[in-house]
Amino acid sequence: xxxxxxxxxxxxxxxxxxxxxxxxxxxxxxxxxxxxxxxxxxxxxxxxxxxxxxxxxxxxxxxxxxxxxxxxxxxxxxxxxxxxxxxxxxxxxxxxxxxxxxxxxxxxxxxxxxxxxxxxxxxxxxxxxxxxxxxxxxxxxxxxxxxxxxxxxxxxxxxxxxxxxxxxxxxxxxxxxxxxxxxxxxxxxxxxxxxxxxxxxxxxxxxxxxxxxxxxxxxxxxxxxxxxxxxxxxxxxxxxxxxxxxxxxxxxxxxxxxxxxxxxxxxxxxxxxxxxxxxxxxxxxxxxxxxxxxxxxxxxxxxxxxxxxxxxxxxxxxxxxxxxxxxxxxxxxxxxxxxxxxxxxxxxxxxxxxxxxxxxxxxxxxxxxxxx
Numbered sequence: 001x002x003x004x005x006x007x008x009x010x011x012x013x014x015x016x017x018x019x020x021x022x023x024x025x026x027x028x029x030x031x032x033x034x035x036x037x038x039x040x041x042x043x044x045x046x047x048x049x050x051x052x053x054x055x056x057x058x059x060x061x062x063x064x065x066x067x068x069x070x071x072x073x074x075x076x077x078x079x080x081x082x083x084x085x086x087x088x089x090x091x092x093x094x095x096x097x098x099x100x101x102x103x104x105x106x107x108x109x110x111x112x113x114x115x116x117x118x119x120x121x122x123x124x125x126x127x128x129x130x131x132x133x134x135x136x137x138x139x140x141x142x143x144x145x146x147x148x149x150x151x152x153x154x155x156x157x158x159x160x161x162x163x164x165x166x167x168x169x170x171x172x173x174x175x176x177x178x179x180x181x182x183x184x185x186x187x188x189x190x191x192x193x194x195x196x197x198x199x200x201x202x203x204x205x206x207x208x209x210x211x212x213x214x215x216x217x218x219x220x221x222x223x224x225x226x227x228x229x230x231x232x233x234x235x236x237x238x239x240x241x242x243x244x245x246x247x248x249x250x251x252x253x254x255x256x257x258x259x260x261x262x263x264x265x266x267x268x269x270x271x272x273x274x275x276x277x278x279x280x281x282x283x284x285x286x287x288x289x290x291x292x293x294x295x296x297x298x299x300x301x302x303x304x305x306x307x308x309x310x311x312x313x314x315x316x317x318x319x320x321x322x323x324x325x326x327x328x329x330x331x332x333x334x335x336x337x338x339x340x341x342x343x344x345x346x347x348x349x350x351x352x353x354x355x356x357x358x359x360x361x362x363x364x365x366x367x368x369x370x371x372x
Contacts, residue, residue, distance in 0.1 A: 007149040010130060012038060012047065013157045015122050017112075017130065019143065029140060030122045032115070032131040036275070037124070037314030038154050040101050045127045046314050048095075048102040048110060052150040055096035055106060057141060064090055064134050068113075083116055086127050090114030090134040091141040095150060113137065158316045161250055163371075164308055164332070166324030167257040167264050167278070169200075169345040171271065173234040176259045179227045180219045188216050202327035202350055206258065207300040214292055221287035224263050231267040236344055238362035243271050246371045252317075256307060258298040258328060277307050304328055308335045321370060323359075330354050338370060 005022045012033050019026040039046030058071050065077040068088045077089060093112040097105030114134035117125060121133055130152075132140065168175045181192035192213050199209040219227075243253055254275040255268050261278040268276045280293035297303030304322075312320060312335070322332045323340045330351045333339040341348075341355030344362070352358050359366060 006144060007151070008144065010150070010152045012049070012124075012153060012155045015124065017132070017140075019140070027139075027143075029132055029136045032117070032121050032123060032125045033152075034126050034128045035124050036128075037311070037316075039310070039314045040104065042104060042108055044310075044314075047126070047128055047130065047152065048097060048105050048108070049152045049154040050097065050099040050102045052095040052097055052102065052105060052152065054093050054144060054146055054148045054150065056092070056094040057144075057146060058092040058094065059090060059141070062090070064138065065114075066090055068092060077116055081116075085116075087116040088113045088129075089116060089137075091137045093141060093144065112140070155316050158318050160252060160315055160317045161319045162311060162315065162317045162321070163246055163251045163253045164256040164277075164304070164311075164320070164322045164324075164336070165253060166326065166329050166342070167231075167255050167259050167267065169325045170323060170329075170342045171236055171239050171255070172231040172267060173236055173345045174227075174230050176227055176231060176263050177213055177217070179230050180223060180260075180263070181213070181217050183223045183226060184217045184219050192216055200326040200328075200346075201348055202330075205301055206303075206328060210258070210299045211294070218289040219281075220289055221283045224260070224281065228263050228266045231264065232270055235267070235270070236362065240271055242362040242367065243273060247272065249371055251371060254311065256298070256304050256322070256324075258303075258326075260292065298328070301328065302331055304332050305335045308332055325351060327351060340367075340370075 007020050008017060010017045015031055017029045017031045034045060034047040036046045038049050040048050062073055063076060067074045067077055071092060091114055095105050095110045097103045111129045113129055114137035115131035118133050165171060175196055178193045178196055182189045195209045195213055198204045199206050253273045254277060255264060255273055257264060257278040259278050260281040261276055262281050264276055264278050279296045279299055282290040284290045297306040320336045321338045322329055322336045323342055325342045325346055325348060327350055338356050340357045340359060341351040342359055343352060344360045
């Protein structure tokens with residue numbers, strides 16, 4: 001076998017890695033690429049596509065199941081260990097992007113690597129890397145030299161269904177930012193509530209409201225924990241059962257919110273929702289407020305549209321639905337197949353008039369028509 005003629009091709013559609021010698025197939029391996037699909041942005045947890053080369057090979061001679069942290073051996077995965085963490089095991093083959101759009105691959109630390117989630121091989125489940133079974137990873141590592149060309153072919157076959165769903169006054173009956181205001185600075189609570197109301201009704205630009213509210217609130221991590229619990233205490237009736245039903249029917253739910261990711265995350269976990277698209281919130285070492293993601297799309301009007309388009313490009317879903325109570329949710333109508341307005345907590349006339357469908361409960365029979 002001539003090493004100079006070897007190359008690797010990975011199909012995201014088929015979740016298969018193929019080793020070629022010239023035009024001849026040498027070996028195929030099942031793999032697992034990113035659960036969130038394909039993409040190039042740093043921090044996106046998506047698998048880049050295009051042309052690459054093997055930049056580094058790490059783990060020569062290490063035992064099967066060796067755990068790597070920062071590309072250094074850090075012990076062995078114990079037999080029978082139940083670990084939900086995404087571990088990098090056995091061997092690493094680090095990729096270097098050769099196309100303009102994937103030139104950040106090296107800095108994103110995208111690898112081919114062994115995994116502790118071998119049961120997920122064959123389905124997209126990674127955080128951006130290409131996972132292989134550990135024995136397969138050793139075999140591949142031993143047969144492939146440095147600088148071997150790699151092609152990752154993009155998705156081409158539409159599949160799957162995405163539900164984007166708002167959080168505040170939709171999944172939970174509270175408006176989280178108003179509750180943050182009430183705990184942070186009760187004297188200005190009414191002012192913040194009024195700003196929220198104006199933004200959700202579309203009377204003033206969301207970005208202007210966002211900055212004003214945060215200048216007032218400046219919430220610390222202790223207050224965040226309290227409001228996270230409030231989200232859990234006020235889950236809207238029927239929401240948990242609805243999410244369970246749609247997941248069973250093959251839908252992937254994504255919380256899409258102008259709220260704060262660390263505040264919403266416990267609610268998402270409780271509801272069994274893996275993906276949360278919400279505003280980052282930062283704290284210093286003492287837990288004091290240190291700012292928020294001012295450039296995050298959901299801090300501005302039409303920002304939810306940006307995120308939906310990213311997901312559609314990354315996953316090529318067959319169908320996309322949005323459910324929410326506010327004007328920022330209504331704005332997504334042009335980028336989804338169906339926009340369902342939700343009035344079970346707050347009924348907004350503009351949303352009710354503009355939505356494709358209107359519901360006031362997650363137990364509404366009309367939902368079965370769209371999610372079965």
